[in-house]
Amino acid sequence: MQKFPAYYTIWHKLGVYALKYTAWLVLFFLIVPIVVIIPLSFNAEPYFTFTRGMVTLDPAAYSTRWYDAVVTNPNWMLAIKNSFIIGFFATIVATVLGTLAAVGLSSQYMPYKRVIMALMLSPMIVPSIIVAAGMFFFFTKFGLAGSFVGLVIAHAALGVPFVIITVTATLSGFDRSLYHAGLSMGASPLKTFFDVVMPLIRPGVISGAMFAFVTSFDEVVVVLFLAGPGQRTIPRQMFSGLREQINPTILAVATLLILVSVAFLITLEFLRRRSERLRGLEDHG
């Protein structure tokens, strides 16, 4: 039984309980759909639901056949490879350009800061269908539609806002006198940047890069419009799978992707704590 202050009325106490249970229901709503996928992907039958055998925990009702189906299917393997290749290069482009720009944008001398910032964050806001249609029209002129280069450029543009946000956030806690100290000791601006600034903003850069990677890894609309058959990615493959022939292979892929997100979440949390320690902020969690 919870302890309440003396002035609480019965309604207030009920309210506290109502709030608690509502919160738990919402958490349930958030997490259950994702958790449900995992056991379903081990279904021995080609259904999207729990069979009687699964409910009674009969081992025969479970199998890894859908995972085998993923591994032995050349389309899925190609899609996995493509997703990593495109994601990797898009992340590098977005991170390098985004970090430079974030350093510039954090300068107190930066002109037109607000307009430039709004422009650089807009790929996050503009609906993907518009970006995809525009890129389709424009990239076709340069022969970039249906090419890896085109997809890398497109995904890098979509990943840029995340790098800007995370790096400017880290830079906002950065003590500029450190940079000036480096300069006054005779180091070149470039050397000061890499030896003094970079180690301190690295957590922000890495988490920005991770966001950029996930953005590319999860992107499907631009791929739908720009990619040729040779550039199918995981989300593209899932999209057509969900539209055409739904079978639990998709659930197996989904489970693998959930594991990837768990790994990302853990890494990010680690980075966040490290960043707070580096910036001298106390860890409240």
Add this chain to the structure above:
Amino acid sequence: MNDTPTIAPVALERGTSDVLTKAEIRLAHREVRRHKMVAFALVVPLLLFLFFSFVAPIATMLHRGFYSPVVAQLIPNTLQSLATWDGQGQPDDAVLTNMAIDLKRLAADRTSGKLAAEINRNKPGASSVVKSSARKLRRTDDADLAQNGATLLLAANKAWADPLMWRAVQKSGDTYTDGFYLTALDLERTFEGELQIREATQIYIKLYTKTLRMALIITLMCLILGYPLAYYLANAPSKTANLLMIFVLLPFWTSLLVRTTAWIALLQTNGVVNSFLTGVGITSEPLDMLYTEFSTIIAMTHILLPFMILPLYSVMKGIDPTLMRAAMSMGARPIPAFIKIYLPNTMPGLSAGALLVFIISVGYYITPALVGGTDGQMISNIIAFHMQQSNNWGLAAALGSMLLILILTLYWVYDHLVGTDNIKLG
């Protein structure tokens, strides 16, 4: 825009101070300029990159909404001779002959279908006229065609005597047209050039209204579900809050397609929810939940909920809990105290979250495409339809431009209300 630095060096703040010589002031100014240049130089590579990869593509799309080169490329001779036509009665035989020659060529190139589709947009039913005429003219002799082209064309299809048919040809022949934008607004132009509401079909205004209505419902659902959870998390002991936060962040980090797949698995006719409902005996027949507006709204609420919770949580975390306690110890009842004290304090997070969810859901494509069926389609899906299936790129571009204007307006509001530098991730 303010382009003077916010914190100027001390020398500049003194301005005309007699402590500094003119040369020193000049030097200080030069130093500020140099800093500006360095900052700007760092931003330039990304600006150029975004210009090529993002701004130019979108500009191309806006242009595409006015630009319709197809007909002008397909039948240039016909259009040239048609230019002198007064719009009344049947055009000269020369025009008809040119059309007959053009149609024969198109039939041989197998591009007559393209022309048919373009003209059909201005005159429903014209498609079959163009196609059948092209088919019939395909086997005619060139010399005969040059001589009796007009007669042969009229013999192929009587519709070529109709001035309305020729008006449609003329209209389709404009390289630049406002027609796509008008169609996207359910308007059309009469032959005299006056605007009127499209008589045949009024779909797009309805579609925008529906998209906005769905986005509003999703935003409200996120608010109703997100507010109590954010409150609970913000006021829970930090150990519990950190643990429960995983339940918010894991969906946030999970692929959108994974989450959409999950809802398909749950809501299918033979899916988890229906098995449960029939198993427990709440319903005897499985419910049709998937491929409806309902499933789109549920799945999108689930996908966008973290965008509401995260800004609300970070704002609520900063509200002093003694505020509410003080209000209530002074005798305020809980609900008025909440409305007068707590709610206004959470407004920054609330408006940030609500605007973000609304902006994202207005332009959403994937989830409606996969779980929406026919009645859960939103504006983005129709744009994709015109891009991929009906190949009406001009209309797709016009619809896209209007969606873009809507989004940019909302983004502008967001920037002024919340500020883009307050966007936080995770």
